[in-house]
Amino acid sequence: MDFFSTIWIIIQVVIGYNLILPALLYLLWPLLRKRGRAIPDAMLPELDYAFIVTAYQYTETLPAVVNSILALPYQNYMVYIVADNCDISNLHFDDSRIVVLRPPEVLASNTRSHHYALKNFRRQHDVLTIIDSDNLVDTAYLREMNVAFATGANVVQGLRAAKNLEGQIAALDAARDIYYHFYDGRILYEIGSSATLSGSGMAFRVPLYREFLETHDITGAGFDKVLQAWLLNRGVRIAFSMSAVVFDEKTSRPEQLINQRSRWINTWFKYFKLGFGIFFKGLLRLNRNQFFFGIVLLRPPLFLFLLASVLCMSLNLLTGHLSAALLWLSALGIFVVFFFVALLHSHTDQRIYRSLRNIPGFIGYQLLSLLKSRRANKISVSTQHFYTGETEKSKDEA
Numbered sequence: 001m002d003f004f005s006t007i008w009i010i011i012q013v014v015i016g017y018n019l020i021l022p023a024l025l026y027l028l029w030p031l032l033r034k035r036g037r038a039i040p041d042a043m044l045p046e047l048d049y050a051f052i053v054t055a056y057q058y059t060e061t062l063p064a065v066v067n068s069i070l071a072l073p074y075q076n077y078m079v080y081i082v083a084d085n086c087d088i089s090n091l092h093f094d095d096s097r098i099v100v101l102r103p104p105e106v107l108a109s110n111t112r113s114h115h116y117a118l119k120n121f122r123r124q125h126d127v128l129t130i131i132d133s134d135n136l137v138d139t140a141y142l143r144e145m146n147v148a149f150a151t152g153a154n155v156v157q158g159l160r161a162a163k164n165l166e167g168q169i170a171a172l173d174a175a176r177d178i179y180y181h182f183y184d185g186r187i188l189y190e191i192g193s194s195a196t197l198s199g200s201g202m203a204f205r206v207p208l209y210r211e212f213l214e215t216h217d218i219t220g221a222g223f224d225k226v227l228q229a230w231l232l233n234r235g236v237r238i239a240f241s242m243s244a245v246v247f248d249e250k251t252s253r254p255e256q257l258i259n260q261r262s263r264w265i266n267t268w269f270k271y272f273k274l275g276f277g278i279f280f281k282g283l284l285r286l287n288r289n290q291f292f293f294g295i296v297l298l299r300p301p302l303f304l305f306l307l308a309s310v311l312c313m314s315l316n317l318l319t320g321h322l323s324a325a326l327l328w329l330s331a332l333g334i335f336v337v338f339f340f341v342a343l344l345h346s347h348t349d350q351r352i353y354r355s356l357r358n359i360p361g362f363i364g365y366q367l368l369s370l371l372k373s374r375r376a377n378k379i380s381v382s383t384q385h386f387y388t389g390e391t392e393k394s395k396d397e398a
Contacts, residue, residue: 047126049145053132054130084106084107118209127206135247171349
């Protein structure tokens with residue numbers, strides 16, 4: 001076997017393992033699964049929460065998210081709205097637990113907004129939880145967070161469920177989220193590793209997150225990528241709660257999807273290398289948390305490894321390597337099966353299943369995102385939403 005053939009095989013293995021990774025995680029799940037113990041309500045702590053809600057330029061969705069928080073059957077919290085570069089003249093809340101903060105300078109950064117909120121806390125809170133300005137909070141959110149923290153967690157990622165499924169793009173966006181929540185959230189955590197962070201619907205012990213903010217000033221997209229790597233390098237395990245739900249607004253228009261995904265792709269290329277250190281640290285220390293999490297961090301975005309796999313299969317067909325092409329076809333089939341496994345485990349809405357026939361077009365939009373990804377953070381620092389449900393439009397920080 002010559003040098004180039006060896007390199008070609010290595011490239012195919014590096015790409016192809018991503019197709020069978022969901023199947024491997026699923027098969028390991030019953031073998032390594034750690035079941036949490038049930039905790040009676042009477043034994044749950046009533047932690048003092050700080051909600052941090054960040055808005056950039058637009059405030060239209062803030063009343064809806066605040067109303068969803070005020071509807072919680074829980075009293076021990078305060079809400080800190082950081083209205084960065086916003087007109088707050090129309091923001092009026094009668095409840096004393098709602099604090100509206102307008103920074104004197106434009107921050108244009110999630111971490112800077114979070115740090116600004118921390119510096120303006122009205123009291124010492126036990127836990128802070130981060131909510132996007134377009135989210136809605138489920139009524140059991142804080143109770144379920146209390147359950148997770150009662151088991152000893154210091155960081156908890158909740159479930160981000162779709163707030164809107166109108167339109168094919170929104171439904172496909174929700175399908176993608178279900179896949180990631182199942183494998184990168186539920187299964188990864190239950191086999192002894194950590195759930196990946198999703199940017200909102202996550203909660204932290206206040207001293208831990210304060211320490212992160214005091215040592216990191218991150219602009220542009222991707223603060224959650226840096227944060228989760230920092231946590232894993234410290235040996236912290238990120239818990240996952242299927243029952244602590246926030247409803248997240250899904251992308252619904254092509255231009256919105258392209259701009260959002262271009263920032264996400266830019267973020268992956270910028271930060272995926274953090275996975276190498278975590279993976280090798282876990283390998284050397286035989287640390288299950290770091291080992292599995294490092295593998296997941298190194299995985300490319302979904303559409304990238306699917307396109308690369310189809311390309312590899314096509315090249316093998318064109319060069320007459322039929323057995324290799326059949327291996328690729330089998331691996332793609334395995335991926336499809338276990339993609340549906342995630343949907344079946346998640347009580348998926350029928351509108352999401354019907355949207356799957358439009359996957360090629362969805363991937364096409366993401367190819368356009370790839371072309372724009374190099375200058376993604378210069379195009380926009382936020383995602384504009386157009387869902388006409390609770391609100392007309394909103395912007396949330398990247």
